[in-house]
Amino acid sequence: MSAKQGTLRAGMAIVLSLLVACANNGSSTLYEELGGQQTIVQLADHFVMEIAYDNRVLPRFMDSNVERFREKIIEHFCWIADGPCQYTGDSMVQVHAGMDINSAEFNAVVENLIAAMDKTGIALSAQNRLLERLAVLRPEIMGI
């Protein structure tokens, strides 16, 4: 490799690392991209309301403690988005085991979440990042 090629490569490596640093914005956790704790609390409140008005899934929550659900969902979203929270609820398998949740119900809850994210004003890119992290929990929640 000539000296000129070597300089070119070193230059490109610097440009590339700068691009990577910029793309990451220095410090962009999903928690920050979502808008932090205040936004997550608003999101949880909208989410609870969406479920409360959805007859496809509301019967499932009839025996649940809404205040606990709200509190644990806030912790869960914060934790899954790499925010400064500890999730203190039960595991997704433990909570949903035996409920025999079907895919229509799972999809309905995802629709509720999307509507809640829209109402909270969360940007599409952050919505997609959160959905991606929740989608992988599907087998744990549906028990398959």
Ligand code: HEM
């Ligand atoms: C992305 C999907 C979902 C996530 C992330 C999720 C997450 C959670 C969390 C964090 C809790 C609180 C756990 C605790 O109290 O320790 C919970 C409770 C609950 N979830 Fe889910 N869930 C999802 C989907 C569903 C679906 C599709 C249904 C049924 C249609 C459902 C029904 C319930 C019920 C009934 C409770 C309350 C359980 C109780 O009162 O003991 N969830 N869920």
